[in-house]
Amino acid sequence: MSDKSSWPEQSLGFGAFYFSYYSFVGVFPTYITLYLAFRGIDAFEIGVLMSLMQAMRIVGPNLWGWMADWTGQRARVLQFTAASALVAFTGFFFGGGFWYFAFFMIAVNLFTSAQGPLSDALILAEMKGNMSRYGQLRLWGSVGYVVMTAASGFVLDWTGIGLMPWVGAVILGTVLLVSLKLYQVPRPVAERERVSVLEVLFRRDVAAFMVSGSFMLAAHSALYAFYSLYLSRLGYTSVTIGLMWAIGATAEIVFFIYQGPVVKRFGIKAIMLASLLAAVVRFALIGAGAGSFIVLLLAQLLHAATFGAHHVASILSVQKWFSGPLQARGQALFISVSYGIGGTLGGFLLSWVWDILTPASVYWVASALALAAFLAAWLSFRWQGSK
Template sequence: MPASAFARRVSMLYAALFACVGIYLPYLPLWLGAKGMDTREIAAILAAQVAVRLVTGPFCAFLADRTGRPRRMMVTLAALSILCLAGLSVVEGFWPILLLTVVMAGAWTPVLPLAEAFAISGAERFRLDYGRLRLWGSLSFIAASAGTGMMLDRIETAHVIFVLVAAQIAFLLVALSLPTRAVGGETLRRTAGVRLSPHDVGRLVRAPLFLVFLGAASLTQASHGVFYAFGSLHWQELGYSGGMIGALWALGVWAEVALFAMSGRIMGHVGAAGLIALGAGMAMVRWTGMAFDPGLWPLVGLQVLHAFTFGATHLGTMHFLLRAVPQPMHNTAQGLYATVSGGVMMSLVTWASGPLYRSWGGLAYLGAAALGAMSLVLALLLVATWRGGHVAEPPETRGGA
């Protein structure tokens, strides 16, 4: 397959994937409310989803590496998620909805790290700029969340589940079109004879530099938890209109897209560990500034820093995992990172942000700035000690080729 065709398909994969995320994140709670769930039941359903993600994310990523079939795993999980959504469109009552949403979350959660591992590995083989592939996900997120919001002015909230079904079907179709072979006919499957074992995974999670990386990247990403949970509410309390709040959110994502568009040049100058350190440093600046309610124009500048707090950290993370983790363990490493960063750390920060915001209001952002400071210490340690090689030994070859 030519590099241009691979780039188109992976760009479409990201667009379809983040269209699903752009519908799911903002509107699933609204759909649950429309189905008659009260606030306690909605909280229970969302918490149960987080719990199951902590198991299925790393487990499915490990299976993808062990079997050497990440595309098949993506397709299977997406199909299971669609079946659950189809069931949700017809069931009623708390327990059936809880069961199906938990299974759906368990199936859908591993899809993102599997897609990331597939994309970054393919971009390396085809000498493509990963950021220019990934930016289509960010653009799609904006379009899907805004478009679904406008649709809800014309359709019942309970029907948003059908929009999500359509988006996931689109993702499944794109996933089915992905290549199984790369440049020169080299297979995207595992190296012949290599079979990942739990012992190999244990070596990775005990590797000191992997743990330093995991702490640095996860702390910066988790520092967004205060903002994601209470950013809009705080701006509303400060008197910003709904339109202005939406514009500020969109500005952050557009800044992220701009960074992704220039990622190739930035990577060449800063490097993976340097990008993670840059994201941590900008997290300290961004959250400290937001803690003191600086007014609209300084806030605009602080929102532009999302390009670094999220975008630079994400780019550094993807390139670190590509270079520091042996190829037969890429999916597993992505799954572990997603579980720690988006699962454990983000859940803890989001939970802690509630009492912090209740007691201190906008000053709760100082807690997020403290996470950025801790991340910066670890990121600078990574910059000083990682020399660009693997942080763990590759899996042993087992059996014949």
């Protein structure tokens, strides 16, 4: 990799990568459930397939995070996962049953699941731990999420959901092209010393934090696996569904813009706990009043807290515990435990709730899971002795 370092140049590259990558993160879970239903997959099987997507976040981030830290070539590993994801995604162009789509859901997400933590690790290395500019770059991911999720909703409402694989392939192709422009400064030899990840992970404050993240993402399975399908059953159009996702992402953009002064003013502890309580309220609102556009709008505005604030507080906490040669693996561990374990188990649990009880019950259970996340985070901060 090139040994030159230009922050303005790198910031453009990272901003473009975040834009394209989170465009896919927005479009894929929003519309793949509708596409799978179009292909004849039933609601329970869709929930299982979306849980497989989360399960790959157990394997993918750890595999590629370890490879990136071991080789010291985080940018190269990121580029490899981008190319492999595009190749694997071609399977969605063809029809098939549950097991067919299960294979390609696993294949695609084995690679895409690593790209978030890998890009975060690259940025942390470039910033040398200074997170004051992180929100200024990460907001471009939210902009991409908003623009492409909303635009895709209009396109798919006009052309039909069958065009969804073409939309996803174009976005993944852009992710690959942008990733090829990224580079990193070679790490000093001192950074390559072997450090035990497990030694940090098994500290009780870190373990409680990871449990909190797991419960929080289990709760968010109600959004990632069922939100679009739930709104569709309530009679909302693809355009409205896409706009709802876009409204949530717009709210998180506002938080990212003001992330620096907010963190400085309130601190990680207050931001984390407030975001978890907001999640309790948000999911209860969806469960109780999703038939009301106003209630649904209010719930989506809370995305600024339940994702934006929670994400920043989580990244800052992980960076505090896992730095230097542990950066990629630390970020990967958090994604694996929260999105991977929490998202997978949450997806299976909420699939059962959807199938046995009612769709609205999914969001009441999610609210309870968010409350459990709050309690685990409170324990973590208590053990840290944080103010």
